[in-house]
Amino acid sequence: MRSLTKFRLSLLNITMSLLLILLVNTSVFAQPKPADTPEDAASRLSYLSSAIDTFNKRLPPEKLFVHTDKNFYTLGDTLWFKSYLFNGLTGSYTTKSGIVYLDLISDSAVLAKSISVPAFIGLSWGQISLQEEHFKEGFYTLRAYTNWMQNFGEQSFFSKRIYIANPAKNHWLVSQSNAVNGSKNLFNYSLQFKRADKEVFGYKNLQWQISDGRKTQARGNYESINNTLDGSIDFNTIKGPLFMRIQEKGGEKQQLTFPLVASISPDIDLQFMPEGGYLVSGLPCKVAFKALDIYGKGINLSGILKNSQNETLAEFETIHKGMGSFILNPTAAGGYYVLAKWGNGLTKKIPLPEIKTSGSALQIGNTSSDSLRVEVLFTEDLVTRQEYTLAGFSAGQTYFSATFKADRQRMRLRVPKELFPSGIAHFTLFNSKNEPLNERITFINHSDILNIEIASATHHLRDSVPLSIRVTDKKGKPVQASLSVSVTDDSQVYPDLLQANIVTEMLFGGGLKGDIEEPAWYFNGAENTHEALELLMLTQGWTGYPWRDIFNPAIKPAFAAQPDLLVSGKVTNVLNKPVANAKMVLLAKGKYNIIRDTLTNAEGRFEFRNFPPVDTVSFVVQSRNARGKSFGIGLEMDVIKPAPFTLRHSATDIPWFVSADPRSLQLFSNMQKLKADENLGGKNVLKEVLIAGKRIIPKSKNLNGPGEADQIIDELAAQKAGDQSLLQFLQDNVKGFAIRSRDTDQYFYVNDKKVRFVVDGMELNRFYAPDDPPTLNQYYQFITDALASLTAAEILGVEVMYNTKHAHKYASSFLNIDEQIGNAGRPMPAPRPGGPRASVRDQFLSGNDIAFLEITTRAGQGIFFRKSAGIAVYRPLPLTWPKQFYRPKYSPASTSKSPDLRSTLHWEPNILTSLNGEGFTSFYSSDNSGTYTVIVQGSDMGGLVGFRNIKVTVGK
Structure with a gap:
């Protein structure tokens, strides 16, 4: 991708440009200075140009790419x-930004x-x-973003799917x-376990049980003495992806959840995207479409286009990943439909x-x-010599603009591709009021990415493998670049080379909606990649620019940029007015002892920055x-909050243990060999035995006495979590803690037990007053709001009462009689004074089905308290x-007998090429022969x- 030099046609060469480029009476203008009133x-x-420039200066976007050493990991592994x-x-x-945040989010939204x-x-x-x-164990989404990127929404973040496996010996x-x-409309499944x-x-x-996300399709019991678990489901009743959940009754109580992927999708989602945005009567239009199966993936199909008289107008089929197109010259009568077959x-x-009976169309041919x-087309009623503007953008900048009068129905022009950089080019047609009418994106490819050459050869086991690298530009000139290198063993790790890389992320990132299947495929030189790439632009790039935001900019961005570690905030008085010239003192202890002071500005704001390289600090x-008093002073800190996330569960992500491929089994086998070698080598000859005294939470009101709980999380863990929300702290540290749906509501669980929260000896349910009847998720929201009022830094510890031994006293103190003994089959009891109204879901719970979390705060005054003024x-x-x-490092004299079975052979995060564009690294091969995949980007x-x-290639 070449440097983004802005090309504009100047007023001086407009006349010559019109003769060579425009085939109609158009006028191409340079970008003049902004005018107060757009009259001509x-x-x-x-x-238009001024609005876009202002928007970009106020909200310049950022793009982020993350290279990981691989996509498949095991518990205890390290993600580089x-x-x-x-x-x-x-x-x-x-x-703009100097701090990057990386999150790993589970498929259960944790x-x-x-x-x-x-x-x-x-x-x-x-x-x-x-x-x-x-x-x-399970799939996780790795996402990365800066605080500034939150201004552009979650779709601007980098995200990548990884899997973390638990290679236990008894894993199923x-x-x-x-x-x-097809003849009986049945989905037949057959499963074996080992x-x-x-x-x-x-x-x-x-x-x-098997569920499609809406209802349970099948359930039952299975005894493993049978060879297979077989069954059938009415194909016509399946409305979503099928998942099986199977768990052991007794024994080790293992459980698995995995998808059952049908070879044929029972339903499809077929969407039509007319080029330019609309179908307009009398204007021929290219209609792109995308077909998705119930798993959200592109599906191949064919179709017939018919009109209201049931006449066949066209036949078509998909080109790539469920995408295709057909031509339609619509009439006002309408009634068009497609009969899809798959x-x-x-x-x-x-x-x-x-x-639409009246309108315009925008069409682009990219060969x-x-x-x-x-081409710009108008219906006859719009041929009134009104002026229109066609503008072309890329990466938020204007590279082409033309104005013309609608004095005929079809306007044609040619736009040189060299005006645009490589990437997505966006064209918009505006009327005389600068209102966007039609939009169309296309892809410009100048093939100007870095050329990376890697030289290596065949080597032996435990041999030094050199990698010589040379980087040049499109013209063959050497380039100084920062590169990252990963080397993985193909016998253990599948290198999916069709997924996103730094090139696809830079060329596509932020310009397309939704997930792109195998984005690297569009640049592998296959025969129909160009045609498929244009279909991708027509389907997943159909949503246009945020013109409302551009023409009506907000006063300021909602999220500030973080060039470095910054401690900032605002000081107010009792009337919530800013306090100027207030003296601010900052203290920090840890690796560095820091004492600093400053004064607030006229808006009451302050900031401290330029800190030494610290890792953990408070x-x-x-x-x-001004009089040295803190009374009546309000101190509000600027806190960087984690970005919210949308649960994205891919139904076609198959866990490694389902029809396991040889790579997964080899990785599992190697992990067991390494564990066995550790035991034989005397590292862990005896089973690990943990001996520790009871941890005591200061100020705790534990009904069982100090240190009497099934799990204790102390102040040290809370200090490490810092300003993390209390809810997130519980999710990270309480074993088995999760949010689950039951019927239509959400609840908090520890393993299989619902949770009651007790803060400084006061149960939160006593403060719960639901509507009559309760609204959806009202109790869940009440608990969430309560926990949101505290951070991990404000607590001394958490004690978990799960087993009857520790939960009994809490059940006796905080549950009524019906709740203690279980009230299945009985009428719902009236709420006790100050307590919650029982729900249908709670009728089947007893005291043995409840876990209690005792949370001890520093203030010791429960969930509702005031902080100290001015601190x-x-x-x-x-x-x-x-x-x-x-x-x-191996040498010919090396006598080590410990097996070397690494799946990641090498990770080099920062190779800097020289002025000649040259770089070098090396690594040692392992005990596995075969092929390794080297990725450099x-x-x-x-x-x-x-x-x-x-x-x-590595051989014996």
């Missing part, structure tokens, strides 16, 4: 990463881990430890065979969008030539007025600093990015 064409263009942070307008490194890393000239790297106390493997009997270590599965009594003779009738063919900030404790998310990736941080992969 030049002023309107100026107004490097992030590249760019200015979204120029492609060079951003100067934020399992959150870290922050410092970025220098847009670059940062580090690691995330995948320890069992934070993670369990599932072999499934799913087929559709142990991952190939030991005898043994007798197990299993309880299972799978084993399944059909569905879908109507086309409504047809292999050096120009775009642009700040105490105190404010006093605040601020604990930012600690910065994570990079560690060194382990690299074994990076950027010159000035607008150019590149990606390359090769295979390295």
Whole structure:
């Protein structure tokens, strides 16, 4: 991607440009100075350009890419990463943000881990430890963002799916065979179970159910003495992805949840996107479409386009990933529909969008030539010589604009591609009031990414493998670049080279809606990639620019940029007015003892910055007025809150243990060999025995006495969490803590038991007063709001009463008689004074079904208390600093007999090429012969990015 030099046609060469480019009476203007009132064409263009420039200066976007060493991990493993942070307008490194946040979110919407890393000239790297106390087996979404990127919504964040496996010896493997009997409309499934270590599965009594997210399709019991678990489901009743949940009754109580993917989708979601945005009577239109199966993935189909008289107008089929197109010349009569066909003779009738009787159309032809063919069409009633503006944008900047009068129905012009940088080009047609009428995006590819060459050769086991790298630009000139290198063993890790890389993220990122399936495929040179790329622009790029925000900008962004670690806030008086010249003192203890002071400005704001490189630190900030008093002073800290997240569960993500491929089984086997070697080597000859005294929570009102609980989380853990919300702290630290849906409401659970919360000896339910009848999730929202009033820094500890031994006294104190003994079949009791109204769902609970969380706060006054005036404790998310990736070194004289079975052979986060564009690294191969995948990607941080992969063969 070449540097983003802004091309504009100047007024001086308009006449010559019109003769060569425009085939109609149009006028192309440069971008003049802004005008107060857009009365003529030049002023309107100026107004448009000024609005966009102002918007970009106020909200310059950022783009972020994260390179990880692999996509598949095991518990206890380390995820290695490097992030590249760019200015979204120029492609060079951003100067706005200096801190990057990375989250790992489970498919049950639990934020399992959150870290922050410092970025220098847009670059940062580090690691995330995948320890069992934070993670369990399953799929996770790795997302990365800056605080500034929150202004643009979650769709602007970087995200990537990874899997974390638990290679326990007794882990179950599932072999499934799913087929559709079209003649009987049945979905047939057949499953077999065995142990991952190939030991005898043994007798197990299993309880299972299959659900499509809306209703339970099947359920039952299965005894493992039978060879298979077989069954059928009426194909016509399936309305969503099928998931099976199976758990052991008794024994080890293992449970698994995994998808049952049908070979044929019972239903499809077929959407039509007319080019330019609308179907208009009398104006021929290219109609793109995208078909998705019930799993949200593109599906191949064919179709017939028909009119209201049931006449066939066209036949079509998909080109790639459920995308295709057809031509329609609509009439006002409408009634057009498509009869889609897929799978084993399944059909569905879908109507086309409504047809406008008056309007315009914008069409773009993008072939292999050096120009775009642009056509603007009008209905006859609009041929009134009114002026219109066509503008072309890329990365938020204007690269082309033209005005013309509608004196005929069809206007044609050619726009040179060289006016635009590589990436998504966005065209918008405006009327004389600068109202957007039609929009169309297309893709410009100048093939100007970095060329990365990697030289290697065949090597032996435990051999030193050199990698020579050379980076050049499109013209072959050497480039200085920052590169990251990962090397993984193909026998254990599947390198999905069609997924997003730094090139696709920079060219697509932020310009398309939804998930792009296999984005790297569009740049692999296949025969129909260009056609499929244009269909991608027509379907997933159909939503236009935020013109309402551009023409009506907000006063200021909602989220501030973080160039570095910043402690800031505002001081107010009792009337909530800003206090100027208030003396501020900051104290910090840890690796560095810090004492600083400053004064508030006229708006009562203050800030401290330029801190030394700290990892864990807490700040105490105190404010006093001009007379040195803190009475009546209000101190509000600026807290960077984690971005909210939307639960995205992909039904086609298959866990490793379902029909496990050889790579997963090899990785599992290697993990068991390593554990066995550790035991034989004397590292863990005896089973681990933990001996520890009871932890005591100061000021705790534990009804069982000090230290009597099933789990105790002390002040040290709370201090490390800092300003993390109490709810998130509980999710991270209480074993088995989760939010689950029961019927239509959400509740808090510890494993299989509902939770009651007790804060400083006061149960929160006593403060709950629901509506009559209660609204949806009212109790859940009450608890969430209550927990949101505290941070982890404000508590001394948490005690979990789960088993009867510790929960009994709490049940006796806080549950009424019906709740203690269970009231199934009885009428719902009236609420006790000050207590909650019982619900239908609680009729079947008893005291043995409740877990209690005793939370002890520093103030000791329950969930509702006031903080000390003029004093605040601020604990930012600690910065994570990079560690060194382990690299074994072997020599001919090496006698080590410990097996080397690494899945990630090498991780090098920052190779800097020389002035000649050359770089070098090396690593040692392992005991596994076969092929390794080497991935190198990076950027010159000035607008150019590149990606390359090769295979390295290692033999015995």
